[in-house]
Amino acid sequence: MKSLFSCLFILLSFICIDTFTLFAQPAPEPCGPLPNERQIKWYNDEIIAFFHFGINTFENNVNEGDGRAGTFIFNPTALDCRQWTGTLKSAGIPAGILVAKHADGFCNWPSAYTDYCVKNSPWRNGKGNLVKEYAEACRADSIGMGLYLGPHDRHEHLSPLYTKQRYEDYYANQLTELLTDYGPVYEIWWDGAGADELTISMYTRWYNIVRRLQPECVIFGTRNSYCFADVRWVGNESGIAGNPCWSTINPESIRDENDNRITLNHGEVNGSAYIPAESDVSIRPSWFYHSYEDKDVKTVKQLWDIYCNSVGHNSVMLLNFAPDRRGLVPAQDSINAAGLRKMIDDTFGNNLLTGASVKSLHQRGKQYAPKNLIDNLSKTYYASKDSNMTDSIVFDLKSPVTFDCLMLQEVIQLGHRTTRWSVDYSVDGKKWEKIPETENLQSIGHKWIVRFDPLKAKKVRLCILDGKACPALHTFGIYKQAILP
Template identity: 40%
Template structure:
């Protein structure tokens, strides 16, 4: 009896030791790593921007701060219509431009008269911020605010006296409208335009003027869950363009303290800093229309569902988030074209990624850490479970085999980013007979991060594998998906270039070979003119009423006209009648077609002069130009 008891005891002890030996430690983090709120923010993936204000009613992008508040009168404004539209379009939240650069406040801020309280809308008793915050709570959207640090209405902008005013606006928005998921600080914050309504130039120290450390302390004390957006974060970063895409190589890191609002090497932000020591993932902001605010003439230029799908793959699918702007119209509604296209875009994404062909499968892997970190975690539809390799293993193969050939053309890959971003390069291959061949795609396979979505030419195969060829540490992958997006999956996205239908013209005093580039309907060819002006000869006197200028699309090349003066005349030596002057707002970040309309006038010669040009040299860059009736 004693021997039996001893035997049972030994067996139990042996079982305990056996169980204990199966415990496997999780991989150590590879720094930098995100805060928990940054992970939750990236899981939102797509959310909306709303640009709305005095600019909407005065046909401007960057108002000077001199538009009359009485022009703001959205008689049908319905924030619930906004929220319902965004939910149907798959958006998880919305960021409202509570105050843009013109200084007009969409809420009755006590510190200024330049707000909705002095508009005819709701007899001055309306509050757009409040109405949208309430609509978001009703329809399950997260809410956030954009507050422009730059203020072209405040005469004391650029002086120390402006800062308490700006801080008070921020505190008001953060205190009285519930939780916000993000606070958006625009990189356009002085040094490149007019201020104070008086159109006087004023330059600020972009890096230090606002005292951002003080602002971050305020945010942490009032809205600790909020992500802070700016060129350099610290919560998330601008992607370096307003076209809506990140680089295929996209690290979620920046070198701490190096990037600031107005950072001159903004093009780095599209890719991140591989050697960065701070987690600052990218946000891709883009408007569904060419402009950020509503302009009736852009009703025919809304991005198509297919174009939005392309941007989704190049933003969310490139380890970033997609912030899609909706310019609310003058009725106070999201325009039906914008709404229809956005909803269709969401439906198309859901359809393309509807069925994961490897769901529930356990792939064959070349290495496995064991314990909880096994290959089955890759297909269990749970972000918080993940497959990992042993500490010394930084390369691996992951192979899926099907009982019969499958058509495949999409793939999803996710790293478990709470432990860091690791993968530096990988390849995707399919089996053709006894051979493994690479799938064909139009981008490099380098980083993964939170999410990588791949589009490749359709293959029919019984097996597909991912070969991770380099990494910053042992591998930690959360999810893999393989999809068939349908028969049209291999079709390209239609081109979006807008053509200028100009009157016939020649460019006087410009080399003929160079001049033809300004009217060849090809935005990739750029006419570079020494100096700050061009003279357009229409050949004979014509009635004209508009001028159109597409800048060079390479923002690093310089030569973009920042301001303009337009003059006409009937003799080449006397083109001196000024018909319009102003600025091309936000042109460097959003180099879209610039259209200037003026009172119709008869003239043969038309002069376009750019008093301020991007870059140190006086060279004017023109992709396309035209003068129209």
């Protein structure tokens, strides 16, 4: 009898241990470089707007002014920044970056440090302040207000008094103006065009100004400012992130962006710093408005393709709008941007895996159940046991469905973990076939989208094939793409 009780005690002990393992597993340990809070919010916003508007708008066929245009040509006749932010609201874009000063050096605010600005233009009788009007419109419509302050300044270079030290002071003063006088700044954009002579020492000073005055501000960096950047250039102006596209890079190795476009586009799986890619693209062929491009506004289909290859490639889409000489976003540009938002919502608003039964090989514990992948909750996720860097998760639907798109999200707060994955499907639950477009996929990150010809399946299998740590996955879904307008 004593022996029997001993056996029962041992058995119950194992059951308790196994139950504890199932129900009370700690969270997975983070892996590699991790995002900061600014980067997490930036990722969740998914699409940001650019507004290129300035003295270039009033020159003919100019996108890169030489700093010689007279201030008298800047005179929008109906400028309305609420119309700009209204465009963003209808497109579901939560933040926008105004070009406060492009490389031509003309300032869209009455800077105390130069005459080459709006105070010497006829607009608003020299009393106008575009940055102020834009900031007020953003506040009124709850839009994050970002600013592009071009580090390179061709107008200042024209001065016989120009030196790097004088310009470092000049830029520091203007940066302080913009970060002090207009409220919270969502993102500051440091373009790399023409900025070859700007040193790490100069950026160190400017970085400290940003962090002191706007600690929550995201910094877009290039060239010698990558070591201070929250986000990086994607390596092209087409809005296309690479496959793979890792959020990590080795910033100390990137000096010449033209020689490092592939690295910027794909990132580096073992990069030393978490600096994800921001994919910039204009809704028109040019960055500034030209009337002859009215027929060339990107269609909803083109924007959808860009979204799936930027946001859907672990990046953020930076979509440029070019207000015209009236100071208004052209109607077709606004309509097409709103069409993109409808396409996104109509497609990803219906996860066809909702209601499926889900099983995995290596569930970490009840808190990290595979069902979390389809529960549509922001704080839950699926994770495997620490010892398992591979896994197989099967979704069993009640009846076959037709789909042509899938989306997978990693828990980015825990770093890049999975490094190879694919997806299989089955009509009868016995014979499995791989979705060809998922062959050899590597990165996941914030969001990865794959599109393909329509398939019909009753079961879908997510295969985690390799990784640096156990998988930690936020959401998985299959979808039918909405009908394009």
